[in-house]
Amino acid sequence: MASIAGMSISAPSRSLSFQQSQATTKISSLKSVSFSSQRKSFQSPALRSLRFQVSCAAKAETVEKVCEIVKKQLALPDDSEVTGESKFAALGADSLDTVEIVMGLEEAFGISVEEENAQNIASVQDAADMIEKLVESKSA
Structure with a gap:
């Protein structure tokens, strides 16, 4: 409390x-x-x-893993601050970069993201929340 x-x-x-x-x-x-x-x-x-x-946020581990994938896909320096609130556009990502980020997330988490869901991802938190929903529905 x-x-x-x-x-x-x-x-x-x-x-x-x-x-x-x-x-x-x-x-x-x-x-x-x-x-x-x-x-x-x-x-x-x-x-x-x-x-x-x-917000009903994703687990901290999921957010951290998404941050690392985003850093890698955008070739950001290791000391770059990427958090759940980080917007892809603010990190310098264009639409192609966002597609590559989603592909990296699919591979890392063993999920498949529908195109309409991928278009709704604007931040690290959006991606982490979507991943947890997909992983949960996959295991159900």
Whole structure:
């Protein structure tokens, strides 16, 4: 449970990202999120400036492996910072690079990505989330 500015956030399973200013706290394995406040309304100026981002994110290992594949496919230096939030276009990838990244992901994870799904991948997190869905449906 995280508590900031009189608000508490409980996160029992999957992934929750809470941002206030430039501080970010991530809680892994979130299935449900509950927000509570000692106030009944969010009219406080301090609370209005808070930004919540909730995502059912892929496992950290999957994101890390995707980051490494993206670095390799784009021939980025080892010290380049690539995170789940990294957009392929911001890393210098064009549409051909994105196709090559998807092909590298297919090979590394033993999956097959449909063209329509591949077109929806814009970031490392998008790719990792899609991979986990495909791997889960493949094993089911």
